[in-house]
Amino acid sequence: MLDYLVxxxxxxYDSEYFVSPSRGKRDxxxxxxxxxxxxxxxxxxxxxxxxxxxxxxxVTPNGHAGLAQFVSVITVHRIGRYGRYFWKRIPDxxxxxxxxxxxxxxYFSLELAQRVVAHLRERLNNKLYDFEIHLDIGRNGPTKxxxxxxxxxxxxxxFTARIxxxxxxxxxxxxxHV
Numbered sequence: 001m002l003d004y005l006v007x008x009x010x011x012x013y014d015s016e017y018f019v020s021p022s023r024g025k026r027d028x029x030x031x032x033x034x035x036x037x038x039x040x041x042x043x044x045x046x047x048x049x050x051x052x053x054x055x056x057x058x059v060t061p062n063g064h065a066g067l068a069q070f071v072s073v074i075t076v077h078r079i080g081r082y083g084r085y086f087w088k089r090i091p092d093x094x095x096x097x098x099x100x101x102x103x104x105x106x107y108f109s110l111e112l113a114q115r116v117v118a119h120l121r122e123r124l125n126n127k128l129y130d131f132e133i134h135l136d137i138g139r140n141g142p143t144k145x146x147x148x149x150x151x152x153x154x155x156x157x158x159f160t161a162r163i164x165x166x167x168x169x170x171x172x173x174x175x176x177h178v
Contacts, residue, residue: 048075071174102143
């Protein structure tokens with residue numbers, strides 16, 4: 001389903017790129033290389049690698065809703081110090097309502113997380129680091145009824161899920177670029 005979502009919006013992995021505030025435009029493998037380099041610079045530190053997605057509804061020129069812009073991020077945090085992040089925009093995704101949009105945020109994050117983990121595991125020789133998916137849902141507001149369902153999707157795929165206010169990758173980092 002997710003490949004259909006991505007491909008139907010004229011994004012493909014071949015044309016996928018991320019933006020790093022410190023390194024500029026990077027393709028996916030360059031971003032992974034930057035993360036590996038950052039971790040290897042201080043192998044004695046503890047790291048958290050986090051993926052999150054945020055979105056915002058847009059209105060078409062003829063005034064119709066139903067499209068959203070999504071931004072997914074990969075963050076790497078050297079615990080107790082500082083970190084780096086990479087973001088990508090997924091434009092003009094059809095959405096039906098808030099529930100559909102939140103599900104798509106989770107699916108975009110899950111798909112990205114699976115790819116990031118696979119590449120990091122290979123490149124870091126199975127070194128241990130914390131890995132989480134941050135969701136832009138919380139116990140307050142209109143998304144509270146979705147927590148069990150969306151967190152279940154993430155944890156059912158073997159990832160740790162964080163919601164607001166702990167989900168900084170989605171509700172702070174990605175939100176800044178939507």
